[in-house]
Amino acid sequence: xxxxxxxRLIVWSLLLIVLITFLLSSFLSASQLVLVVVIGVLLTxxxxxxxHVVISRPLHEISVASRKLAAGNLxxxxxxxxxxxxxxxxxxxxxxxxxxxxxMQALSDGKQQLELILEAMGQGVMxxxxxxxxxxxxTSLRKILGTDRDLTGKTPLEVFRRPELENAVRAVLAxxxxxxxxxxTGNNRILQANVSPVTNAAGAVDSAVVVFHDLTEIRRAxxxxxxxxxxxxxxxxxxxxxxxxxxxxxxxGAKDDPAIAVDFLNTIQRNAQHLETLVVDLLTLAxxxxxxxxxxxxxxxxxxxxxxxxxxxNAIHERDLHVTLDCPQRQIQTDRSRLYTALSxxxxxxxxxxxxxxxxxxSAEVQNGTLxxxxxxxxxxxxxxxxxxxxxxxxxxxKARTRDSGxxxxxxxxxxxxxxxxxxxxxxxxxxxSGSTFTIRLPL
Ligand code: ADP
Numbered sequence: 001x002x003x004x005x006x007x008r009l010i011v012w013s014l015l016l017i018v019l020i021t022f023l024l025s026s027f028l029s030a031s032q033l034v035l036v037v038v039i040g041v042l043l044t045x046x047x048x049x050x051x052h053v054v055i056s057r058p059l060h061e062i063s064v065a066s067r068k069l070a071a072g073n074l075x076x077x078x079x080x081x082x083x084x085x086x087x088x089x090x091x092x093x094x095x096x097x098x099x100x101x102x103x104m105q106a107l108s109d110g111k112q113q114l115e116l117i118l119e120a121m122g123q124g125v126m127x128x129x130x131x132x133x134x135x136x137x138x139t140s141l142r143k144i145l146g147t148d149r150d151l152t153g154k155t156p157l158e159v160f161r162r163p164e165l166e167n168a169v170r171a172v173l174a175x176x177x178x179x180x181x182x183x184x185t186g187n188n189r190i191l192q193a194n195v196s197p198v199t200n201a202a203g204a205v206d207s208a209v210v211v212f213h214d215l216t217e218i219r220r221a222x223x224x225x226x227x228x229x230x231x232x233x234x235x236x237x238x239x240x241x242x243x244x245x246x247x248x249x250x251x252x253g254a255k256d257d258p259a260i261a262v263d264f265l266n267t268i269q270r271n272a273q274h275l276e277t278l279v280v281d282l283l284t285l286a287x288x289x290x291x292x293x294x295x296x297x298x299x300x301x302x303x304x305x306x307x308x309x310x311x312x313x314n315a316i317h318e319r320d321l322h323v324t325l326d327c328p329q330r331q332i333q334t335d336r337s338r339l340y341t342a343l344s345x346x347x348x349x350x351x352x353x354x355x356x357x358x359x360x361x362x363s364a365e366v367q368n369g370t371l372x373x374x375x376x377x378x379x380x381x382x383x384x385x386x387x388x389x390x391x392x393x394x395x396x397x398x399k400a401r402t403r404d405s406g407x408x409x410x411x412x413x414x415x416x417x418x419x420x421x422x423x424x425x426x427x428x429x430x431x432x433x434s435g436s437t438f439t440i441r442l443p444l
Contacts, residue, residue, distance in 0.1 A: 006052050013044035058086045066093060074101040124191070124212035126156070127198075128169055134159070135207070144214055146187045156210070161186060165210075168195045172208045182215070190215045231394045235278055235408070239271035274406060281410040284341060285393075288417040297336035301371070302329045304336070305362055308344055315351050319358070326363040332371060332444055338418040339442070342426075343373065345411040346438045350377035352407060353436075371442045378435040387428060391416045415440070 017040035021033055028036065058081050065078040074097055078090040118125055124141030128134055137151045151159055157166040160183060168179040172195045179195040192213040197205040246264045254260045305327050309316070316323060343362075350360045358378040365372055382390060382397050389395045394409040419426050419440050430436035 006056050009048045054083050069097050126210045128208045130206050144189055169208055172197045190219045239274050242271045243268050278408045281408045284414050293335040293422045299332050299336050301332055302327045319356050322359045324361045342415045342418040345415045346375040350375050354379035369444050371444055374439045376437045381432040382430040
């Protein structure tokens with residue numbers, strides 16, 4: 001463009017010189033005409049050079065620089081040269097570039113901040129465009145779904161396989177208000193999805209945001225609490241019904257027959273004792289769950305186990321059991337109450353589920369800062385398919401035998417809680433007819 005303006009000026013000036021020469025040809029001599037033409041041509045070139053320097057070149061530079069600005073190079077600044085008006089254009093463009101650069105920086109900072117917030121959120125987030133396809137997901141959502149695939153471009157139906165979520169997103173994109181629904185994913189996570197519309201500057205819905213709250217643990221805890229209440233009620237109901245039945249029978253006449261009365265009262269007492277044991281076990285579990293373990297009690301391991309065995313002398317004698325101890329006289333530091341609770345439950349089971357005349361061996365050692373205690377019996381044993389469930393609350397292997405033993409089905413869950421709450425582990429191996437070995441490992 002600069003070249004064209006420049007050339008046009010020269011062409012027009014040369015035509016003007018030719019015209020002037022023609023008009024003056026009758027008044028001037030040949031040598032004067034040549035002089036006029038030479039001066040005219042010289043002035044034309046001098047003038048056009050001046051135009052080039054003052055107008056064309058600055059305009060060309062402005063044109064080049066503004067093309068770079070348009071291409072996104074906002075650091076580009078225009079040279080402020082040439083004519084005053086042209087220099088003013090350059091200054092305005094520079095100011096505009098500066099303002100644009102500041103705005104772009106602010107936008108980029110905002111976007112980066114938004115991305116950081118999205119990534120830091122514990123909830124899963126998914127953004128969908130007007131076509132209903134995913135445009136953005138955060139790491140939490142991919143973690144919940146157990147995938148590291150890029151979900152961009154997919155529909156919610158392809159990712160979650162839940163038509164109700166797809167329908168909610170479509171409804172919101174079509175103008176419906178916020179939708180809340182609960183879905184279960186392919187990897188069995190229970191999610192609450194809040195689908196909200198996002199409106200553009202014109203007020204139209206052009207995208208949707210879905211925020212997922214992982215309710216899996218909450219629902220699991222709720223189910224456990226419901227099951228627990230149902231189990232506790234069931235455990236209380238049987239002895240209470242029995243107590244009421246025997247009491248009613250006694251009151252309606254059986255009390256007058258001393259032999260029957262004593263028999264019924266014994267049954268009532270047994271049921272009342274069972275209820276008491278149940279309450280004690282439930283309170284122990286509650287205490288283990290709420291109290292923080294203390295690891296400060298100094299204990300002599302051997303003395304503690306001796307004390308435990310002595311307190312069960314009667315039961316051992318009644319069943320004619322033979323107990324051997326393989327425990328060092330060792331001073332350790334741990335939560336005495338939790339360790340004693342765990343060992344006494346294991347020892348009671350070794351007594352209760354042993355055969356008459358059977359053996360119990362308690363073997364303890366401390367190695368590399370870990371206490372290991374094995375309680376070994378020669379009892380009935382536990383079927384291998386039931387082993388994984390015996391630590392569950394109220395789970396009993398042999399219902400009839402457990403009832404006879406006065407067991408509540410809570411003993412092993414108390415042991416597990418007491419040991420795991422201190423960072424320890426409990427393991428079991430058993431053979432039907434040969435006996436069982438329960439081993440606890442506790443870091444000291
Ligand atoms: P309980 O307090 O009724 O004994 P536990 O939670 O201690 O309940 O034990 C759960 C189940 O595991 C019981 O039904 C019992 O039959 C079985 N069990 C536990 N310890 C032994 C063992 N040493 N030998 C055989 N069976 C056992």
